[in-house]
Amino acid sequence: MMVGQALRDQQRELTVFRSRLMLAGLGIVVAFGILLGRFAWLQVVQREYYHTLAEANRISVVPVVPNRGLILDRNGEVLAANYSAYTLEITPSRVPNVERAIDELAGVIEVSARDRRRFRKLQEESKNFESLPIRTRLTEEEVARFAVNRYRFPGFEIKARLFRSYPQGEVASHAIGYIGRINDADVKRIDDAGLATNYKGTDHIGKLGIEGAYERELHGTTGSEQVEIDAGGRAIRALARQEPVSGNNLVVTLDLKLQKIAEAAFGDYKGALVAIDPRNGEVLALVSRPGFDPNLFVDGIDPQNWDALNNSPDKPLNNRALRGQYPPGSTVKPFMALAALEYKKRSPEFSIGDPGFFTLAGVAHRYRDWKKGGHGTVNMHKSIVVSCDTYYYGLATEMGIDAIHEFLTRFGFGQRSGIDIEGELAGLAPSQEWKQQRFKQKWYAGDTVSVGIGQGYLLATPVQLATAVAGLANGGIPVKPHLLKAVQDSKTRQTREVENPVAEGKPVVKDTNLALIRAAMVDVTKPGGTASAAFAGAPYLTAAKTGTAQVVGMKQNEKYDEKRLKREHWDHALFVAFAPADNPTIALAILAENGQHGASTAGPIARQVFDYYLLKKEVPVKPPPPPPEDDTGDDEHD
């Protein structure tokens, strides 16, 4: 009975166990079925989707930055080039304590105080995840030394990069400009122009001069590389590559040799010179003194150098050729005379007797000639040769300011010359309307008198003056000065010349009138003319006009006395000229700040420039003489 009960119990237990086992087996089949369903869903139905995700995971497209185009002068001399060098860069977001890491780095390779300052400045200007250079131009030995210690510096990376270099240093710096790191304003401009894709990976951009103006030509087209990356973002291997297209080389109109001679000719003088080929508007030399070394800007300028450049009283960063607005002084007289001929307000023969001053009817004030006692009988020709002020006081008064304004505008005064680099200022060719708008005042007759000798409200930039003079030189056709001569494909070397904008121009003055003025300007450089000393013995004919612009106003009975004035209040010296006068190939305008005498300070600069350009004569550069102790030169002083 007991045994039977036990057996039955055992039997029952076994049945329960086996049925439960069957149930479990069924559960297992269902569970594995669910898993298989899941796998089929992922691996069959959704396979494409996950395949795409996996590819997106492993493939990263990295930009390949194109080489920037070179900048060459008209003879192929290199003005801006690239070189490859190692930099050591830090990604600040990946370094817990950047300052300490740099201290530690200083124990491995040299890190100067300047490097640190520059890095700190970059860090302030950039986002934290950007890679910023702490050291540039590492030597092979430094690279090796860092590589050994690399493990100590997470977030530091050696990179081989192309650098911009300006082998000519300060020479032509204002024309060439420079590149610098892309800042927020640049990013916005790039975005607005729809070029964001092309600037991926690029961290420098042209800021000024040709580098800035022709950024699009120079930059090139960014390529790309598909690389396989691992989960840590390290590149494992390249899968495909679209080569970048290097930027175009730019051939500029500058003649490096001429530029150097012109810059050296300035000596210690500040100022500007613009030389233009009057036949086509090509800028042969563009000087703004003092210059600066554009190489300082390439890696990001350090605060010390920046302050030095920015706060210097000499304002080396100011492009005087484009942005310096000066009274043109007597250099405007040929244009005044030409205007009077065009408007038939003067015949060439008309003469005045110059008592040494001019008065307006009913006004006691005397407008003095620069020469005490006057020049005697003066006709138009003589008025230019000796730079008679009295002649022009009367001439301007008779023409009236609005006629002067209209005529000067024909030669480009008061408007931007349109030179192909940025930052140009417009100068000022005043008119009644202008004064009313600007000062809410009516125009007085006395205002016109001083405009007649290039003073008063009249202002011009050196590039404007040079452009205007080029117009006189080429027969009265307005030119548009430009610096770009040709664009060269950096790979095929195929060159595309910039079209000549002068060819279609029409003269804005009568030929016969212009001939009279040119003849007078030629006599300026002949014995008896104000610039005869500077051009004595020149084998070519030069047409020129000297000028002096007051920096401070004089009272009625005050005499200009340089010894009683601070140097920065000395008059500016001006000089405009073109040569050879019978078939001009070069026209220029020179401004020497506080140079006092157009003929003796600026004239010799022009002579050296012409001698080189026309005769290939390379005289040992002779700086202009320091201002003479007393005022006894044979040159004018108006």
Added chain:
Amino acid sequence: MISRAFEFLARRIDGPLMAALALTLALGITVVYSASGGGDFSRVFSQGRNLAVAFVALWVFAHIHPQVLMRLALPAYVVGLVLLLGVALFGEIRLGARRWLNLGFTTVQPSEVMKIAVPLMLAWYFHRREEGLRARDFAIAGVILALPVGLIVRQPDLGTAVLVFASGFFVIFLAGLSWKIMIAAGAAGGASLPFLWTMLHDYQRKRVLTLLDPSQDPLGAGYHIIQSTIAIGSGGILGKGWLNGTQAQLDFVPERSTDFILAVFGEEFGLAGNIVLIVLYLLIIVRGLMIAANASTVFSRLAAGAITLTFFTYAFVNMGMVSGILPVVGVPLPMISYGGTALLSMLAGFGILMSIATHKQLVSS
């Protein structure tokens, strides 16, 4: 001579089970090689050493008579429980969890021991009460199970707790726990979920939430699931080929040689590979269930059934979590994942199965 040696070695070995195990383990080694990047044999060698040790354990356990095992069940359980208490009081904290106990000469993870000790203990208990089980017996069984599981949850080690609980529950289930109680317990468990939720650690809650929506935390907790699903899905039907999985080889799959090795396998061998693996697992499980069904004592039956079902649980939980239908709980893929501890306890379990299979005639009197 050779045949006698073979006979000595194979006397207590179950042929079909051994064959299925060997096939699965061989597959495992190939995947470990791929998961360690290819060309790097150090993990393969190290896993070979783990295998050697585990096979010795299997062989030893296969030679221990089930009756001896039954006698060892209670002491093993008690020692395990004491060790777990020791862990709770004096355990070492590693990676934020208190799981290891330093015994002076070695550190042990007592929760691993419990994966075998708990089912053996319960099987022993039901074996002793075989004349008519009552509700009270199941209540006591519940306490026997709840003590170690509770301690392991507190460590916290959810993965092991789930496995230990499963192993014990299978014994109770196979012993014939009434459906009424099971449903009632299930309902009570369901009702206590909100309470349990508050007991979970932050990272455990996050894992559950991440499972529901991995995209919520794509760089943190969701990263594991997202990357492993991408790996499996992109493998397609036939896979990208051995050593060619981009997700695996480029390090996008985390823990790719241990818990997430299925992602590597699924990417490189595709749906076809997954089917093969599931078939191999089924072979092992079917053979295990056959051994259980034919075992001659209550203890043997329950132990063999529980060990087999626990093995299934391992496989299901791991595959479920890697393919994104279960939370990430840190359970390795049995016989495939790199690592010695789980392999050791698993092959020891299969040793017990083989012992049960080969000793049954001797006790059937």
